[in-house]
Amino acid sequence: MVEPLIFEYHANGGRSFTVKAPEASNLPEQFLRKSKPALPSVSELQVVRHYTRLSQLNFSIDTHFYPLGSCTMKYNPKACNSLAMLPELLSRHPLAPDQFSQGTLECLYELQEMLQQATGMSGVSLTPMAGAQGELAGVAMIQAYHKARNDHERNEIIVPDAAHGTNPATATMCGCKVVEIPTCADGDLDINALKAAVGPKTAGIMLTNPSTLGVFERQIEEIAAIVHAAGGLLYYDGANLNAILGRTSPGAMGFDVVHLNLHKTFSTPHGGGGPGSGAVGVSERLRPYLPIPLVIKTASGYSWAAEKDCPDSIGRLSAFMGNVGVLLRAYIYMRMLGGEGMRRVSEYAVLNANYIMVCLDAAGFTIAFAERRASHEFIISVKQITRETGISAMDFAKAILD
Amino acid sequence: MPFIPHTSDDLSAMLKRIGADTLDDLFDEIPANLTMQSIQGAPEGMSESEISSLMHERADTDGRPVCFMGAGAYDHFVPAAVWQLTTRGEFYSAYTPYQAEASQGTLQVIYEYQTMMASLTGLDISNASLYDGATAFAEACLMAVRANRKSKSRKILVPRTVHPYYREVAFNIVRGQNIELVDLPMLDGVTDIAALAEHAGQDFAAVVIQQPNFFGSLEQVDALTNWAHAEAALVIAVANPLALSLLTPPGEWGEAGADVACGEGQPLGVPMSSGGPFYGYMVCRKNIVRQMPGRIVGRTVDVDGKPGFTLTLQAREQHIRRSRATSNICTNQGLMVTASTIYMALLGNEGLRRVALASHENTRQLIEDLCAIQGISRAFTSPVFHEAVLLLDRPVAPVLDALAATGILGGVDLSEFYPELGNALLVCATETRTPKHIGQYVAAMKAVFTIEEVRQHG
Structure with missing residues (x-):
């Protein structure tokens, strides 16, 4: 079915919604637009039918099984949306004074605390607006840390070759040099390559654990020791936190900074590609550098800490305080689950992945790391099938979609 | 169990098939000294009715001044249809549209959005959106430095009349790439045109013009644009898109028009919501589109000749180019753009x-x-x-x-x-x-x- 463009609908001169307005402004002619923009001119019913039909052309969690690796597609509870859209919360101006903000601030403060607990970190900033911005904040904090110690030569970020494309792109955006290191046949990092890569220029390493290959990096303590001994810091990409939530934490593994994709682990909507939210957590030594604003609790209530209170901060990364509406959805989700529920969603995600892995193995597919446990995802190799029949991984993916 | 469909029979059957005795076994690759039994300090779970009461109380505390x-x-009015349609599960719970055949709805919405924004700004090509106005501005600065072939400078002239938080965010984002933002003074609430003389003949990559500016004042956009182009600099417009229904669009500023327009999309159907989620828009001239960050949706035909939509020009992006990408951004603000598209379609x-x-x-x-x-x-x-x-x-x-x-x-x-x-x-x-x-x-x-x-x- 092909739905025409909204511009192709019969123009009937617009809809009933109009606001009382003067015919023209008193602005000088030189500032005014001479040409009309080409916006649609249709009725509300046409708009409703058109966008309802378009929505039906999507594949979504609410309509389909969504076994997509790397993206943690989980159910988005309806209460998270409806409660985050209460009129008072939606109409709150970002610069509203504290007396009209205590409800929102209390939620955000508690969210900071819960994320801190779940990651084993000592401080959290909620402001990054997506995972990639959380990464930017994380690398900028690592740079600020080295700079404060007059350690100016450290501009290399180590990234495993299997890492998500944003990791190297972020390092470059921060002005760092990317050093890629290989992964071993069993899915763990090549420790010798790491040892050879670290040195006085190492700013840090960016890792996900479980990795993008779907397995838990078993040598994580040794990796942490090597990088720390070389003077570098460890960055945890939270893309796969869902697989270990409540079982271990980035803090326990020795990471210094972590970004979380709230739209993955904490079930805020993917929304057809955003808005995301990329809160960052840090160990004690990086706390002064957290991006602002932060929510703080004082004797007189909750308030924002910004430029004046956090002089060493890497600064502001959004016009206001990040994607608050998304943060509220994550808050509601975490409060509904509680500590026990968070651990449970992780257990069942890992159960499902291991179950499907075993079933596909039995069906004759080659599991990339068959000797390993799956995390919340795993990789199938169709190399042999491709060699024998010409049918590629892409063909399988598309056939499953069909 | 909240949000988990498994029965206890499912659980035993699945564990048996896997060859594990308990759920704990599935985590046996995590070194024992790193494991934890619970999330220390985390609160107990709440029922939906409990969290509902709590959130209503918190919302009441904020009130509605x-x-x-x-x-x-x-604080603009948003017609009911906008968010009723936007929060339909098919939009709300869809993934990012990498797989075109599973995302035709979202892709067509973005295509329509891009068309509307191009028309509103009077420029050629819109991307699918960025995080917010401030980060769109930062990305426009990075883009201008890449795109200006006539200048080797990494300097951008930014009037003090530009939103102070936008300037701060841009500084924080571009400093990693040694880009310098130079203040331009103001006079009577707008950029001081006479003070431009100080920079004449020097090398800089771009000049920024916010319309209306942070003070709500209207800048002399024609004179500023012409001056910048005469100095071989690009023009970055930061404009309130709602105001562009009334004001001269950036593409028509001066003799040649601005090169890039960006800004905050919130006025078009997005609630204030404590400052986010909003979205940043960005539209540019065709000749510099390969330097544009973010996703772009294009219209095409499939093998049977049927029209369809897909992400295009992806060779600019991080999932292909990794460390050489135009930006590290891999998301847009899809849901907010959906709301804005519906808002613009409703209002016309x-x-x-x-x-x-x-x-x-x-x-x-x-x-x-x-x-x-x-x-x-x-x-x-x-x-x-x-x-x-x-x-x-x-x-x-x-x-x-x-x-x-x-x-x-x-x-x-x-x-x-x-x-x-x-x-x-x-x-x-x-x-x-x-x-x-x-x-x-x-x-x-x-x-x-x-x-x-x-x-x-x-």
């Missing part, structure tokens, strides 16, 4: 123009009435869209506190952002501020000033 604040987030040209006109008129009325109070005057003479700076004869903060006590958010105190302006207050009245609201504000302000008079003279 009457808002005369702007400064980059505006005329609806959008009326919102802009009504906001302009309400602000004009508010300023006129407030300036009739002794001790309050306009800070600048330049024409404004729907925001203006007032000068008070006393510190702003206590006045705002007194107004807040009557349930009115009287505006944004500029004394920290612009100490040189003195007791300056930025006010805004959108189309949602009724004559009654404006009357309340003026009466409350009069009361504040009268009581102060009495106290001072008594």
